[in-house]
Amino acid sequence: MPRCCCKDKxxxxxxxxxxxxxxxxxxxxxxxxxxxxxxxxxxxxxxxQEKVFLFPVKNFARFxxxxxxxxxxxxxxxxxxxxAYQKDCKQNIxxxxxxxxxxxxxNREYFKDYVVNGRxxxxxxxxxxxxxxxxxxxxxxHFKLHGPLFYESSFDISFSRLLQxxxxxLRGSDMQNILVVENDQEKSACFVLSVDxxxxxxxxx
Amino acid sequence: xxxxxVDYDMVTAFGxxxxxxxxxxxxxxxxxxxxxxxxxxxxxxxxxxxxxGLKVDTxxxxxxxxxxPLLENRVITQDSFLVLATTxxxxxxxxxxxxxxxxxxxxxxxxxxxxxxxxxxGVKSAVTISAACSSANTALGFxxxxxxxxxQDCVLVVACDSISEFVFSxxxxxxxxxxxxxxxxxxNRAGLSIGEAAGFILLMSAERAKKEKRNSLSELIGWGLSNxxxxxxxxxxxxxxxxxxxxAAVMRAEIQKERIGSICAHGxxxxxxxxxxxxxxxxxxxxxxxxxxxxxxxxxxxGAAGLIEAIIAIESLKEKVVPPTVGLRDVDDExxxxxxxxxxxxxxxxxxxxxxxxxxxxxxxxxxx
Numbered sequence: 001m002p003r004c005c006c007k008d009k010x011x012x013x014x015x016x017x018x019x020x021x022x023x024x025x026x027x028x029x030x031x032x033x034x035x036x037x038x039x040x041x042x043x044x045x046x047x048x049q050e051k052v053f054l055f056p057v058k059n060f061a062r063f064x065x066x067x068x069x070x071x072x073x074x075x076x077x078x079x080x081x082x083x084a085y086q087k088d089c090k091q092n093i094x095x096x097x098x099x100x101x102x103x104x105x106x107n108r109e110y111f112k113d114y115v116v117n118g119r120x121x122x123x124x125x126x127x128x129x130x131x132x133x134x135x136x137x138x139x140x141x142h143f144k145l146h147g148p149l150f151y152e153s154s155f156d157i158s159f160s161r162l163l164q165x166x167x168x169x170l171r172g173s174d175m176q177n178i179l180v181v182e183n184d185q186e187k188s189a190c191f192v193l194s195v196d197x198x199x200x201x202x203x204x205x
Numbered sequence: 206x207x208x209x210x211v212d213y214d215m216v217t218a219f220g221x222x223x224x225x226x227x228x229x230x231x232x233x234x235x236x237x238x239x240x241x242x243x244x245x246x247x248x249x250x251x252x253x254x255x256x257x258g259l260k261v262d263t264x265x266x267x268x269x270x271x272x273x274p275l276l277e278n279r280v281i282t283q284d285s286f287l288v289l290a291t292t293x294x295x296x297x298x299x300x301x302x303x304x305x306x307x308x309x310x311x312x313x314x315x316x317x318x319x320x321x322x323x324x325x326x327g328v329k330s331a332v333t334i335s336a337a338c339s340s341a342n343t344a345l346g347f348x349x350x351x352x353x354x355x356x357q358d359c360v361l362v363v364a365c366d367s368i369s370e371f372v373f374s375x376x377x378x379x380x381x382x383x384x385x386x387x388x389x390x391x392x393n394r395a396g397l398s399i400g401e402a403a404g405f406i407l408l409m410s411a412e413r414a415k416k417e418k419r420n421s422l423s424e425l426i427g428w429g430l431s432n433x434x435x436x437x438x439x440x441x442x443x444x445x446x447x448x449x450x451x452x453a454a455v456m457r458a459e460i461q462k463e464r465i466g467s468i469c470a471h472g473x474x475x476x477x478x479x480x481x482x483x484x485x486x487x488x489x490x491x492x493x494x495x496x497x498x499x500x501x502x503x504x505x506x507x508g509a510a511g512l513i514e515a516i517i518a519i520e521s522l523k524e525k526v527v528p529p530t531v532g533l534r535d536v537d538d539e540x541x542x543x544x545x546x547x548x549x550x551x552x553x554x555x556x557x558x559x560x561x562x563x564x565x566x567x568x569x570x571x572x573x574x
Contacts, residue, residue, distance in 0.1 A: 137564025148430035
């Protein structure tokens, strides 16, 4: 019979790294990176030059804005947590996210384009971003994260609630790390939660 | 704490009620037919599995019209935690805003729908879970985690999605629709058929269910979530992502795989999904299991699919029989010995139900009778 290594409520969970991006600046908490940028495409180029992105993101130019920001955010957060990633090696890391609007703006862009074009055909490349999980999925694809992925929201959801849920997922699985993302257009943040007790970090209870 | 299921109900294109859907599935009927809700002439398909009687020109959204009869007057205590699974929710609000300049498109944010469902049933705490077409199974896993960790002892999972021009045009643009109706696991399958549905599953800790003298209809013994980390719209060809989710569910349940009696597959009818699933099943299980898809009958109900399928899986546990895969004529070589267009019997007490969605999101649940 398989033995479950999960369901361990005693697992100690720490914040191993974190990153944030607002409309003009970005930063990380452990490595104390602080920088500014003009637009999201500039930020991507800058992070590539600084080797925060270890290899280019495929089709980055085609991503919607939130997906671009989410990828930059995750690159910063993984770097802050000293978690390396490779093109051909998947890692058992989960990613859950929230924001205030879901995919409403992406939905509007897709359907408006369809209506403007006479309601005869629509653009698949816009349709794929009409899911609230699409930006998280773009990040999972690039950074090869094969753990749980979902979006969670309510009008009164707090980031601490999301952290609690992420901790619950970590404790109930054999994963070592999970990313918790808030990806609003104006500001975004990503925390890397880890069960690795040997890693120096801030306890989140 | 063990999560047990104490109540459920649903509405599909077959109509209101679990029995109606179950009986239609057993007799090989399909609810997929020509769609008249909006003009489909420019799309790849003109068919879908739509619920009759829903009104499109009212203030009440399609999903709320589905949910109200299911949830009104239900015995659901105020301290229950609501988990709403949906992909597009009340998307017609956005459609109307852009087509008729009527209303605010931002009200299509699923959080507004969440508040309406909260008010309808009178609970105080709730979240929306969205995970593409794996939303409902993910929500069930999430609910299982909340109960097993002791954070909640009563969770209501509600799932819903409707057929809209928004979604129909999108799947058509992806060339994902079968003109003739979905044929899951058929060698000539050519895509999916869209459907709509709503339903709920009420879960409690075994302790609370006992205290409240609620019958356990089934136990949610395992769940597993994973991501392909491969492609936005296509599954990883070798089924490795889904296999991970199934293995995670088995690990959590702490069972031997041999105790699993049947599989309710995602079975959309697309070339790549069905092939991927068969590879995943064969990599996890040494011997073939009675496997079926209901999507040739109910259509692909998107964010509601996992919940509807979990309920059908529980019904199959009761009778120890899986329904025929409707739409299937010539079984694909990969599915031979697993999937059939006839009913198949099994004699185990655990069943597996899986979903796979855009973004490579996989979810698996294990239910025990």
